[in-house]
Amino acid sequence: MNQSISFFSGFGPKDLWFLPQAAWQTLVISALSISTGTLLGILFGWILSESKIIGAVTLGLVLDAFRSVPLIIQLVLFYNLFNVIGLAINPFWAGVIILAVYTSALVANVARGGIEAVGAPMRRASRSLGMNYLQTIRHIVWPIGLRAVFPSWVGVALGVLKDSALVSVLGHPELLKVARDLITRTQQPLLVLAVAGAFYFALSYPISRYAAHLERKWQS
Amino acid sequence: MNFDYTFHWRPVMRKLPDLLEASLTTLQISVLSMIIGITFGLILAILRMNGPKPLAWIATGWVELARNTPALFQLFFFSFGLGAFGLHLTPYFIVLAGLTFNNAGYLAENFRGGFQAVPETQMRAARSLGMTAWQSYTRIVIPQVFRIVYHPMTNQLVWAVLMSSLAMIVGFRELAGETQALAFKTFRIFEYFAVTALIYYVMVKVILGLSRLIAWRMFRY
Numbered sequence: 176m177n178q179s180i181s182f183f184s185g186f187g188p189k190d191l192w193f194l195p196q197a198a199w200q201t202l203v204i205s206a207l208s209i210s211t212g213t214l215l216g217i218l219f220g221w222i223l224s225e226s227k228i229i230g231a232v233t234l235g236l237v238l239d240a241f242r243s244v245p246l247i248i249q250l251v252l253f254y255n256l257f258n259v260i261g262l263a264i265n266p267f268w269a270g271v272i273i274l275a276v277y278t279s280a281l282v283a284n285v286a287r288g289g290i291e292a293v294g295a296p297m298r299r300a301s302r303s304l305g306m307n308y309l310q311t312i313r314h315i316v317w318p319i320g321l322r323a324v325f326p327s328w329v330g331v332a333l334g335v336l337k338d339s340a341l342v343s344v345l346g347h348p349e350l351l352k353v354a355r356d357l358i359t360r361t362q363q364p365l366l367v368l369a370v371a372g373a374f375y376f377a378l379s380y381p382i383s384r385y386a387a388h389l390e391r392k393w394q395s
Numbered sequence: 396m397n398f399d400y401t402f403h404w405r406p407v408m409r410k411l412p413d414l415l416e417a418s419l420t421t422l423q424i425s426v427l428s429m430i431i432g433i434t435f436g437l438i439l440a441i442l443r444m445n446g447p448k449p450l451a452w453i454a455t456g457w458v459e460l461a462r463n464t465p466a467l468f469q470l471f472f473f474s475f476g477l478g479a480f481g482l483h484l485t486p487y488f489i490v491l492a493g494l495t496f497n498n499a500g501y502l503a504e505n506f507r508g509g510f511q512a513v514p515e516t517q518m519r520a521a522r523s524l525g526m527t528a529w530q531s532y533t534r535i536v537i538p539q540v541f542r543i544v545y546h547p548m549t550n551q552l553v554w555a556v557l558m559s560s561l562a563m564i565v566g567f568r569e570l571a572g573e574t575q576a577l578a579f580k581t582f583r584i585f586e587y588f589a590v591t592a593l594i595y596y597v598m599v600k601v602i603l604g605l606s607r608l609i610a611w612r613m614f615r616y
Contacts, residue, residue: 243553243599244592245560248571252588259400259585333463340465344564351467355475364475372464372472379463 190357191370197353198374204267204349205336208274212335213328215275216282217321221312223283224290234283241280247341249273254345270342274335281331289324290316326393329386333379340375350374407586410577417573418594424562424569425555428491432498432555433548439503444510454503461500466558469493474565486567494555501554505547509540542614549606553599560595570594 219238223230241249253273257264264272293316301315302308321328343352354371358364407414442454461469470493477484484492513536521531560571568576570591578587 240596243557243596245557245571245595247560247563248574248588248592248595251575252585252592255585255588261399337463337465340467341561343467351465351471355471358475364479368468368472368476372460372468375464375468376460380459383463 190361193353193357194350194367194370194374197348197350197371198378200348201336201339201350201374202378204271204274204342204347205332205339207271208278208339209332209335211271212275212278213282213332215279217286217317219279219283220286220288220290223287238280238283241277242284246274246277246338247344249277250341250344266342266345266347270339270345270347274339274342277338278331278335281334282328285324285327285331286321288327289320289322291320292323293320323393326386326390329382329389333383333386336379337375402586403583404586406581406583407590410587411590413573413577414570414591414594417568418570418598420573421556421559421569421571422598424487424491425494425552425559428494428498428559429548429552429555431491431495432502432551435495435499436502436506439499440506440510443503443507457496458500458503461497462504466493466497467561467564469496470561470565486562486565489565490559490562490567490569493561494558497558498551498555501551502544502548505544505551506540509543510536512543513539545610545614549603549610552606553602556598556602557595 219234223235223238250270250273254264254266254269257269297315297319298311301311306314339349340351342349343355346352348356350371354367357367361367439454439457442450443458446454470489473484473489473492473496474486517535517539518531521535522528526534559569562569563571563575566572574587574591578584581587
């Protein structure tokens with residue numbers, strides 16, 4: 176009698192442990208790309224707000240392209256570009272880099288809005304107090320302008336957290352990829368999807384409520 | 396780091412008509428999901444604001460799920476999740492249902508904001524001019540709400556077009572899916588996806604341009 180090896184297997188407690196691990200991967204990817212993307216985005220937003228014409232036609236156009244092309248296409252495109260130029264890079268770092276650039280394109284828009292919301296009189300006032308340009312930016316424009324757009328920034332960050340699910344197309348085992356593999360193996364779609372969805376919901380929902388709360392508080 | 400890759404654009408150019416046809420599918424499914432999504436979004440917004448309790452809870456659940464989970468997760472739900480109940484949708488309906496679910500959730504919040512932004516006194520003023528409830532809704536309140544939500548709605552349409560690219564993963568051949576199928580047949584992955592990225596860019600720009608034109612024409616006074 177020859178033994179048959181089943182491709183499918185039952186759903187064991189060990190399988191359930193895969194999902195928190197994958198959720199951690201999702202969290203790491205999101206945290207890395209959101210933090211670097213935000214720093215870059217503030218820098219880009221600052222450049223865009225300072226150099227109206229040159230900034231708009233160069234940096235503005237490039238960032239706009241990142242916002243107008245689906246993230247999944249960007250991921251496949253740039254992952255293959257890394258291969259084309261002979262740069263061996265694993266899916267994790269490729270995903271983080273592309274997500275960070277994507278985040279920076281979204282944050283740049285938000286940051287520019289915030290920086291431009293601080294009016295010229297405010298800047299003139301701070302210059303009259305003897306602050307130089309950098310001091311004005313550092314102590315007046317950023318604290319006021321960036322705080323005003325904080326709720327929108329939270330919205331962008333939440334979007335990226337959810338979009339990090341797309342890194343699965345590169346084959347990195349983040350939450351949704353692991354969920355999909357588990358479904359194929361254990362044939363328990365409802366349970367696995369419910370757990371995976373609960374993880375995303377638990378990450379996203381409190382933050383979105385907090386942002387809505389802040390927005391309401393600051394409006395009144 | 397050694398550069399020994401030659402670009403081959405010819406296979407892509409030969410398949411360009413296929414890609415353009417697939418981009419029409421993309422537009423079609425996004426617009427359809429928007430139209431159904433707007434209908435559901437309106438219903439959800441109204442239910443959340445003044446529906447009976449159980450229905451309001453269901454509406455809230457829908458909106459929060461649509462907004463707090465990845466769109467890809469929602470597509471998976473409509474493919475594997477419904478499959479668990481023995482309900483196997485075709486890839487087209489999986490994508491349509493997923494996009495519609497997502498659109499309706501986001502639009503419901505926009506509509507709710509729109510309704511809340513129109514002061515109640517507008518309604519009372521219309522009623523005291525002798526309009527019926529229906530007349531004051533359709534002639535006074537809805538036009539003002541529409542003006543407020545017009546911009547978020549066009550943004551959502553753009554998102555729907557971008558989101559429809561997820562169809563690639565569930566195997567529906569709109570622009571992204573078609574690109575993937577062709578790219579992995581010829582292994583000219585970079586070239587195919589570069590051209591597709593360009594097509595998406597042009598589509599988004601055309602949609603935004605048209606919506607701006609319509610807005611300029613409609614909201615002139």
